[in-house]
Amino acid sequence: MGELVMAAKITHVPSIWLSIQPGKHFGIRRKAELALEEIGRRAHERGADTFLVADTHWLNSIGFHLNGKERHHATYVSHELPHFIHDLAYDYPGDPELAELVREEIVAGGQKARVHDYNDLGLEYATLVPMYFMNKDSSIRVLPIGCNMYSTIEENRRIGEALMRAIARSDRKVAFLASGSLSHAFPANEIAESMLDDVSSEINRQVDISVLDMWTQGRTAEFVEMLPDYNKRCTGEGAMADTAMLFGLLGWEDYDGKGEQLCPYFGSSGTGQVVVDFPLPAKVS
Numbered sequence: 573m574g575e576l577v578m579a580a581k582i583t584h585v586p587s588i589w590l591s592i593q594p595g596k597h598f599g600i601r602r603k604a605e606l607a608l609e610e611i612g613r614r615a616h617e618r619g620a621d622t623f624l625v626a627d628t629h630w631l632n633s634i635g636f637h638l639n640g641k642e643r644h645h646a647t648y649v650s651h652e653l654p655h656f657i658h659d660l661a662y663d664y665p666g667d668p669e670l671a672e673l674v675r676e677e678i679v680a681g682g683q684k685a686r687v688h689d690y691n692d693l694g695l696e697y698a699t700l701v702p703m704y705f706m707n708k709d710s711s712i713r714v715l716p717i718g719c720n721m722y723s724t725i726e727e728n729r730r731i732g733e734a735l736m737r738a739i740a741r742s743d744r745k746v747a748f749l750a751s752g753s754l755s756h757a758f759p760a761n762e763i764a765e766s767m768l769d770d771v772s773s774e775i776n777r778q779v780d781i782s783v784l785d786m787w788t789q790g791r792t793a794e795f796v797e798m799l800p801d802y803n804k805r806c807t808g809e810g811a812m813a814d815t816a817m818l819f820g821l822l823g824w825e826d827y828d829g830k831g832e833q834l835c836p837y838f839g840s841s842g843t844g845q846v847v848v849d850f851p852l853p854a855k856v857s
């Protein structure tokens with residue numbers, strides 16, 4: 573029987589990639605780099621076989637999709653920000669077996685899902701940036717699930733439940749990563765560069781900080797109640813599908829774990845970012 577060994581909300585902002593390149597941005601996201609490395613260290617320590625990543629940059633418009641390739645091997649350039657991320661070579665094993673179980677469980681729950689292995693279906697940077705820090709030896713399989721930008725929080729809660737059922741049916745130890753922002757309001761282009769280290773508005777910053785209080789104090793019921801509104805008012809990245817999947821996986825309002833914040837909250841090009849590891853319910857043997 574498979575096991576969920578990690579559930580974490582993580583940042584993937586391109587400025588973390590810039591932070592390790594020579595030049596004027598070198599080191600600007602050091603705390604986030606260390607937090608992503610710590611998540612990787614914990615995943616290895618807990619014996620994870622697979623990183624199951626809800627990738628808010630693999631945006632789907634119809635249905636739910638898994639990249640079930642046997643091997644993810646290519647070179648990446650971001651179409652969104654080619655000057656930030658380019659020439660990123662990667663090579664990770666995939667997890668077609670778990671992808672198929674996830675598909676089956678999503679379909680069993682009355683939703684539509686497909687698994688793909690097209691040669692040209694590459695990884696997106698919400699998977700690649702974290703993997704660079706967490707999976708340096710490429711020893712852990714990588715299975716991305718896309719985020720449907722027109723999906724509801726309720727749909728994604730059910731996807732999270734399906735992920736949990738699929739993990740239970742598998743023989744894998746799975747580390748789930750919700751790779752996305754907190755608030756995600758990009759500033760206007762004319763001022764975007766001046767907001768490299770900032771959050772777009774004080775309202776968004778205050779709401780994000782309140783959300784972090786809820787996560788770290790175990791006030792999940794309160795959080796999931798406001799999640800649809802939070803997504804709408806604070807311009808959720810990828811419809812906050814990653815966050816809804818995360819809490820769906822953890823048991824929604826019944827989850828009472830207290831998240832462990834692994835880096836300070838920070839602004840990046842107007843968006844709110846953090847890394848939080850959510851403790852898993854104690855196993856009853």
Ligand SMILES: [Fe+2]
Pocket residue numbers: 584585628629698752753809
């Ligand atoms: Fe993003």
